[in-house]
Amino acid sequence: MSCRRLKVWLSERYDIEALGNLARFKTVPSHRFDAWYFAGGLTLFLFVFQFITGMALALYYVPHAEHAHKSIIDIVTKLNMGWLFRSLHHWGAQLTILVLFVHVFSALLLKAYRKPRELVWLTGFVMLAISIFFGLSGYFLLWDERAFAAVRVATGGAGNLPLIGWLIKGFLRGGLDVTGETLTRFYAFHVAILPLVTIVVTGLHILLVQLHGMSVPLSQEEKQGRPEPFFPNLFYKDLIVWLICLGVVVTLAVLFPPEIGRKADPLAPAPENIKPEWYFLFLFQTLKLFPGEILGMNGETIAIVIISAAILFFFLIPFFDRRSAMERKSPLFTWIGVFYLVYFTLMTVIGFLT
Amino acid sequence: MLSMFLIVFFLLIGATMLPAAEPKIEVFAAAPYDRHIIYQALVLFWIGIIGLVVIIAMKLREIKRIQDMGIDEEEKDAPFLD
Numbered sequence: 001m002s003c004r005r006l007k008v009w010l011s012e013r014y015d016i017e018a019l020g021n022l023a024r025f026k027t028v029p030s031h032r033f034d035a036w037y038f039a040g041g042l043t044l045f046l047f048v049f050q051f052i053t054g055m056a057l058a059l060y061y062v063p064h065a066e067h068a069h070k071s072i073i074d075i076v077t078k079l080n081m082g083w084l085f086r087s088l089h090h091w092g093a094q095l096t097i098l099v100l101f102v103h104v105f106s107a108l109l110l111k112a113y114r115k116p117r118e119l120v121w122l123t124g125f126v127m128l129a130i131s132i133f134f135g136l137s138g139y140f141l142l143w144d145e146r147a148f149a150a151v152r153v154a155t156g157g158a159g160n161l162p163l164i165g166w167l168i169k170g171f172l173r174g175g176l177d178v179t180g181e182t183l184t185r186f187y188a189f190h191v192a193i194l195p196l197v198t199i200v201v202t203g204l205h206i207l208l209v210q211l212h213g214m215s216v217p218l219s220q221e222e223k224q225g226r227p228e229p230f231f232p233n234l235f236y237k238d239l240i241v242w243l244i245c246l247g248v249v250v251t252l253a254v255l256f257p258p259e260i261g262r263k264a265d266p267l268a269p270a271p272e273n274i275k276p277e278w279y280f281l282f283l284f285q286t287l288k289l290f291p292g293e294i295l296g297m298n299g300e301t302i303a304i305v306i307i308s309a310a311i312l313f314f315f316l317i318p319f320f321d322r323r324s325a326m327e328r329k330s331p332l333f334t335w336i337g338v339f340y341l342v343y344f345t346l347m348t349v350i351g352f353l354t
Numbered sequence: 355m356l357s358m359f360l361i362v363f364f365l366l367i368g369a370t371m372l373p374a375a376e377p378k379i380e381v382f383a384a385a386p387y388d389r390h391i392i393y394q395a396l397v398l399f400w401i402g403i404i405g406l407v408v409i410i411a412m413k414l415r416e417i418k419r420i421q422d423m424g425i426d427e428e429e430k431d432a433p434f435l436d
Binding site: 077240250 | 378379380381382383392393396399400403406407410411413414417418421
């Protein structure tokens with residue numbers, strides 16, 4: 001069937017003309033900060049990249065406490081290009097979370113969350129949370145002693161939340177402690193539950209972005225240039241960014257393949273100088289700031305409550321920033337955004353260096 | 355003498371219980387030839403990426419030039435040639 005006949009066949013059954021028109025007439029605002037729009041497309045590209053490399057690894061990974069570690073060693077040492085796929089998946093995950101942070105902070109500082117885009121912000125934030133959980137669950141699948149200790153600390157931290165902490169901890173661990181049950185559970189999260197939720201939330205996020213169009217910062221509304229057509233102009237620019245990103249991921253994967261530690265032993269003590277993944281360092285460092293006991297209460301519980309409140313405020317920021325909702329400048333929320341960004345960066349750097 | 359014997363005995367027993375030093379798992383090709391091939395492939399990969407980026411950038415430039423001239427609009431009454 002020729003391409004033209006296929007097009008006719010499809011158009012007789014579906015309104016493909018509408019899709020064509022959407023691509024043809026969709027425009028993107030042009031202004032001083034429009035480069036930040038690329039972070040969204042790049043995140044989508046990296047998600048697809050993670051799905052592909054993850055599917056390849058899932059063909060050989062064995063989600064059982066006895067065999068998980070060995071199956072990864074086999075993937076890396078015995079399979080043709082197995083080391084490359086594992087390394088690509090590892091570095092793809094790091095870059096996905098990094099680009100998501102950039103995307104979230106740029107949306108925060110450019111006030112892209114303001115009315116009527118509150119749901120775009122909320123779905124984007126949920127995607128960041130999912131990605132971090134993706135990272136944690138994927139890290140645990142290694143079943144080495146560092147991953148084991150990291151998950152024990154992370155789930156233990158969640159358990160310190162008042163009222164519902166015990167429930168979250170039990171649900172994540174699948175028991176009282178981190179065991180083979182936890183591995184099965186994290187595997188289910190990593191390869192089935194989280195991808196499904198990601199597809200739904202990402203689909204909703206993209207749909208909302210199409211519905212509302214791209215947000216223009218308040219300061220740039222009067223200084224906009226001529227809107228650029230999405231297809232082909234922005235699409236080609238996106239392609240260039242994706243290609244360069246692909247090059248960076250492959251280079252990192254080849255030059256810095258991730259190590260595999262010793263197999264986890266649930267009865268062994270945690271290894272010394274253990275550090276969480278970089279995106280948990282700010283939490284790790286914040287917990288260190290609190291003493292063991294404050295006014296007779298557990299210091300860690302207080303720290304977790306404060307951190308949770310700060311994250312909840314961040315999540316609900318479109319509903320607190322009333323001035324932006326009324327299309328007025330809100331310097332207070334710009335400073336709050338800057339504070340969040342500086343705090344996150346500073347704590348991550350300190351956690352990395354110490 | 356007995357205490358010396360016991361010390362040596364328990365030292366030996368303890369030594370047998372020590373875990374053997376595990377060899378580091380190779381996560382990258384160990385043979386210099388394989389490494390060379392991989393690095394060579396990486397360089398070729400980057401040449402391909404740069405080539406594609408240049409082609410897309412040239413194409414984009416051409417599209418912009420046509421758009422600026424205003425001749426990218428589709429003519430509704432143009433005769434259809436099949």
